Amino acid sequence: MIELGANRYGKGGIHIVRVDRTADPHIVRDVYVSVQLEGDFAAAHVAGDNALVVPTDTMKNTTFALAHDHLDGAIESYALALSGHFLQFPQVARATATVREVAWRPLQTSAGRSDHGMLRDTSMTRTTVVRSDRDGASVRSGIEDVALMKTTKSGFSGFPRDRFTTLPEVDDRMMVSSVSASWAYGTSSGDWDALHGRVWGTLVDVFHDHFSPSLQSSIWLMGKAILERVADVDEVTMAWPNLHHWIVDLSPFGMDNDRTIYHATSEPYGMIEATVRRSDVVG
Amino acid sequence: MIELGANRYGKGGIHIVRVDRTADPHIVRDVYVSVQLEGDFAAAHVAGDNALVVPTDTMKNTTFALAHDHLDGAIESYALALSGHFLQFPQVARATATVREVAWRPLQTSAGRSDHGMLRDTSMTRTTVVRSDRDGASVRSGIEDVALMKTTKSGFSGFPRDRFTTLPEVDDRMMVSSVSASWAYGTSSGDWDALHGRVWGTLVDVFHDHFSPSLQSSIWLMGKAILERVADVDEVTMAWPNLHHWIVDLSPFGMDNDRTIYHATSEPYGMIEATVRRSDVVG
Amino acid sequence: MIELGANRYGKGGIHIVRVDRTADPHIVRDVYVSVQLEGDFAAAHVAGDNALVVPTDTMKNTTFALAHDHLDGAIESYALALSGHFLQFPQVARATATVREVAWRPLQTSAGRSDHGMLRDTSMTRTTVVRSDRDGASVRSGIEDVALMKTTKSGFSGFPRDRFTTLPEVDDRMMVSSVSASWAYGTSSGDWDALHGRVWGTLVDVFHDHFSPSLQSSIWLMGKAILERVADVDEVTMAWPNLHHWIVDLSPFGMDNDRTIYHATSEPYGMIEATVRRSDVVG
């Protein structure tokens, strides 16, 4: 017997910019939105019956309309309103809203801060994924596209060696990553911007303030500190690619390279992923 | 209490090309490989102890070495050898090898097929993910980066309308997608190339030979046919973005556009995902 | 004194798909179009006067409208019509239409060739740039995104060595490139598809049929042959990145690697560019 398994559908890549010109400086919100629905959609698959299929075009229209009223605050608030909206359809069991935000900063001119001229800051993408069902909503927020580097206080040694091992041990290496992190909030309301700031601030503090024997250790230390300092966070998951920076051997040219010149590479890369969680929480 | 949850690590982005010059034409295999390990790595995280941490650099060396002996056949065979290799480390509970392959075809010259000149065919990426643990290995293969189009025999109507619905019903639209599909084999040995060919052939046959009332329906029909025709496949999962092609309104210019000229867009896009499986199999 | 120098403006990224359902199989044309205008636009710059500025939105509408009537043939014909159209504006001195085309091929099903199901073939992008001014039109066509490989019959030796040279000489290496080539036609009418086919066929023939001592030499040989065999071509310009494939040293693992396993890299890359032309033509 053949049957339909897990299925979902929705709209992605909706790029919305919301402008509030009543503030000084103007407030610009720049978000990419996607919506996914799960529920009673088997008939669409097995019988070609669209009677319950809310069109993805309708989802797109809805993201624009709700952005008007709900994107004046944090993306978490908007995503809560958006995912909650789709529960008005009885056939929808779960609605997921994913929002990625990039920041625009007022330009600094020689006459002061501009009220309407903006520079996009792509140093970090802020994310949230909100899932709403009949039992409530869960909020998972995070960061993407954040490149971090430790120029010292990082090494890698004490590892096992086998036939295929050629890596030397090092006690002072470059540690460079393009970080993705997300964390589950234990609440569906709160001062989202403040919470986000405390998580990021903790991550930065710990990233700076330790000797890293491995990315594994650093991820654990950062995740643990986030849970210790931000009570509303139940669980943190991080993916840290190890973007290798190799010391260039300049000795064939009669030059000494005392950890000054590195060849930065993007491939191959290491990838270290881990979750840190409260033990009384189902992660 | 704070604890370590799920964790894994490995190497990605390893680009290997293997050449067999004894064949005519030469055989070129072009693969991107990644390896991920799960197991007893808590000490690395919580104690900064690397004694059990097989370096990702060693993983990279291993992928090259094993490609020499095992990439003469299908990527599934190579991935089986590669993931199985890492179980020799007692601390490894599960090793996952992911291989993506692009094809090189001998050039057609005016004097016939070249023996050593090749053209890369990027119309499809073939993938496999093999997971090996102490109980055996599972093989999941698939395709990516395949753009398919139905110029007719596709529509979308009969859907519900609400306050935010503006989409008209259509009985003849363009259906364009960039398909990702993967399927679980019920076996860990077999003629992988032949199996892959039968799955792809079935997908193509059904894609062509039906009127599509929705992507949901098409995915079901293709998945069902694959399971019916390929006994070694237990489950198929597909993700079909709906890459909208909108009819351009040429009437303001005094022209009629009878479904000839479309504005192709990449964002926003619909996204339809579903699994089709045998009901006696845990998917 | 400060003055306005060279300037132009236009619209880019216009993605048009044209479908002819009267043919069997259906004919799908998938093009990215841009248009650039040069002429009497100084007032827009220095006086903020838009009276002569044909809006780029109008250009976009025009590309759609003219695709209806002119994209039934080769992209060169369409680009000629499109760039010529804008000369109706007296302020336009030169109009440039750039068209990039990717191919869709009918699917092969078990019951034969599909009439309406298509697979996108991204192995090559075909391009044309047509410039029209009051003296006529020039047509420059080409190819992009074509990856070619010679698994043998390629080396690099006899080069000078200085303090910074570490590269060994090799008499049998992998030669891999992602080719961009364009050529100027000496005519503004012709059987564009046939001409394009003859240029590509010549390139392939020569690419296959020579030992390459360097990319420089190969480019010259291919360019020269194209000019010899296709009388309507006056000049060929090619850019061949050298995508290095390095032999992996497997000897630390007790293995011999007789030019079988290569580490393929995308950065850094060599880049060889040259023009080959008829000496009686101003290139």
Add this chain to the structure above:
Amino acid sequence: MIELGANRYGKGGIHIVRVDRTADPHIVRDVYVSVQLEGDFAAAHVAGDNALVVPTDTMKNTTFALAHDHLDGAIESYALALSGHFLQFPQVARATATVREVAWRPLQTSAGRSDHGMLRDTSMTRTTVVRSDRDGASVRSGIEDVALMKTTKSGFSGFPRDRFTTLPEVDDRMMVSSVSASWAYGTSSGDWDALHGRVWGTLVDVFHDHFSPSLQSSIWLMGKAILERVADVDEVTMAWPNLHHWIVDLSPFGMDNDRTIYHATSEPYGMIEATVRRSDVVG
């Protein structure tokens, strides 16, 4: 007769990171470098003779070696040293060094600025192209990947209308661009960082402080001001894509959208390019 025309070759995609750990905070320089040579290379093309071909691998080694000694200052200084180096080869008539730099900023921790923890700021790429020949060197610097927005003080009206024009006139629109600009310095020595800062500061000041009737006008005003305020700049060339932000019509949903919600698009896009120069300079 067939002959070799313009030709050049070199190495691209060399990613170098230089670290100075003697400063507090550490100084990180992150650059992508390419080198191109022109000169007496015809024999390599037409005779397959590599006797004068400095290998691109040697160029790569040279970029690393010279970065050790010359990348402690501005990228212009490094590019001058690098391109000048290759003139030691008699066969080299002109050497071009292109450097693109992204910035790393010290992390702000709760205990103050980190000395060794860095965040990559991708809001702007700084570029330079230095060409050295037997007559001296020319320096052209610039910026890339800078997204700027004016939320108001921008419109577009007074343009001509034809059969294909549907665009309405607007007196208050969003103006959003991802800017590329480069400028020619009239000197081959100077305080490059200060000069760069003055150009960017002028661009920002003018971008903020005017009503823009068109991108054409804005480019002129910014370019003119740069030449007026920075005597060492002879010419400025800018390319400003117009990244359209369309007001979403919410009226079908019974909502008013008073320039609050925009649909941001990346394709199609306008593209406005112009050079502003001193009239006594050959641009």
